[in-house]
Amino acid sequence: MLELVKSKATAFWNEEDGLGTLELILIIGVIIIIALIFKDQIKALVERLLKNVSNKSNEFFE
Incomplete structure (x- = not known):
């Protein structure tokens, strides 16, 4: 039984x-x-992430 399952899995792979x-x-x-449906949400998310990256990098380099 185990060999049958193994052979089927190998054949599928x-x-x-x-x-x-x-x-x-x-x-x-x-x-x-x-992407078109969620364009505004994606744009807001990317802008928020980039703002966070900018703030964190400014904190690090000060």
Whole structure:
């Protein structure tokens, strides 16, 4: 039983079916849509993180 599970897991791991062009386009499309939906939140988060980095680096170098 254990050997059967091991052989199935090995066969699954060694399976070399790659992603097709359609799948890649769909994944990129979904990522772009999510980025557009949350554009304002992402921008605010990045600005807040950069401000924190700037403040911390100023504290360190003073």
